[in-house]
Amino acid sequence: MRFLNRTAGRLSRHRRGPLAGLSVLLIGLLMTGGLYTAFSPATAQETKTDAELIQQGRELFLVGCSSCHGKNGEGVSTQREGQIKGPSLVGVGAAAVDFQVDTGRMPMARPEQQAPRKEVLYNDEEIAAMAAFVASLGPGPAIPSPEDYSIDDLSEEERVAAVARGSQIFLTNCTACHNFNGQGGAMPEGGYAPSLKGVESKHIYQAMLTGPQSMDNFSNGNLSPEQKRDVIAYLRAIEDQPEYGGFTLGGLGPVSEGLFGWLIGIGGLVGFAVWIAAHTTRSTKDKVEA
Incomplete structure (x- = not known):
């Protein structure tokens, strides 16, 4: 008991010392910083400012998109009858870029009637950067949450x-x-x-x-x-939803179903009727000859 009392007395004297409060504060700050670094290193190290993201997007845009859309997204027209090689992207917003690039529709190998969906060429960070750059050209729809x-x-x-x-x-x-x-x-x-x-x-x-x-x-x-x-x-x-009707013919609706009915359904019935008529005529002829 005496030993515990003496130990408590020493601790009490140290707590009243001038450096005790500062030491406790420093220890708390070090522990807080260490825990934050351990549990969220990616957030602390990988976060980019808006300016850095836009600059990264501009660099990607100049390489992959500027040949059709212009260096500043103003669009490019051909020399023949004012045909547009690539439309202006000013004001289309980040949502348009995210849709077109994240589905592989852009960039296109050559201007066509319609951009098909294909393999995506950029990762999520690069798509976000290009979307940020195009969004900086003019106000437009943002990427939905x-x-x-x-x-x-x-x-x-x-x-x-x-x-x-x-x-x-x-x-x-x-x-x-x-x-x-x-x-x-x-x-x-x-x-x-x-x-x-x-x-x-x-x-x-x-x-x-x-x-x-x-x-x-x-x-x-x-x-x-x-x-x-x-x-x-x-x-x-x-x-x-399950297809209760069975074979759906591609789900293209009454046109394909009607065509199937006429060609396969009625066509099959006509063919079967012709076969019956021919078989009946042949049987009758055999009986007459007999």
């Missing part, structure tokens, strides 16, 4: 209601090009509406927001973020 397009946080009742609302919006605005089940289809002048099967929700939202190529632009003033998410909920629902 997961809260804008994700339906994972919806309850079952909310999801059912969203699917019902989204179906009406899709059937009114989108079926003329993408078909009633999002399968896509041909369009005039060599264009086509791509299939929406398996497309990421983020890219569907960005396509509605920016209106790439021949697609209409459904800005937030025309179609609210909630309505865009309803459309995504509908497309996700029909992806998971």
Whole structure:
């Protein structure tokens, strides 16, 4: 007991010393800094300022995009009848860049009627940098956040209601090009509406927001973020819906089904009728000869 009392007395005297408070403060700061460095090194080391991100994006843009869109995104016209080699990117916003590059549509090997989806050439950091550079050229739609397009946080009742609302919006605005089940289809002048099967929700939202190529632009003033998410909920629902009718003929609707009915259905019946008639005539002839 005496030993404990003496030890406590010494500690009490040290705590009252002039350097005790400073020592405790330094130890606390060192421990806090060490823990922060240990648990978040990437955030501390890899964060770039907006200016650095824009500069990185400009360097990537000059190499991969400027031949068609100009060094400052002003666009490039050919010498023949004012045809555009690459449109101006001033004001298209970061969302348009993220959609076009993250789906592999850009950069294009050569100007074509329509940019097809292909393998992505840039990583996420490079895409973000190019989007930041183009966004700096003029105001435009920003890259949407997961809260804008994700339906994972919806309850079952909310999801059912969203699917019902989204179906009406899709059937009114989108079926003329993408078909009633999002399968896509041909369009005039060599264009086509791509299939929406398996497309990421983020890219569907960005396509509605920016209106790439021949697609209409459904800005937030025309179609609210909630309505865009309803459309995504509908497309996700029909992806998971089983085909109760069996063979769907590619899901292209009544045209392909009618063609199949005429050529295979009625054509098969006519062929079968001709075979029966020929078989009956041959049987009758054999009986007469006998």
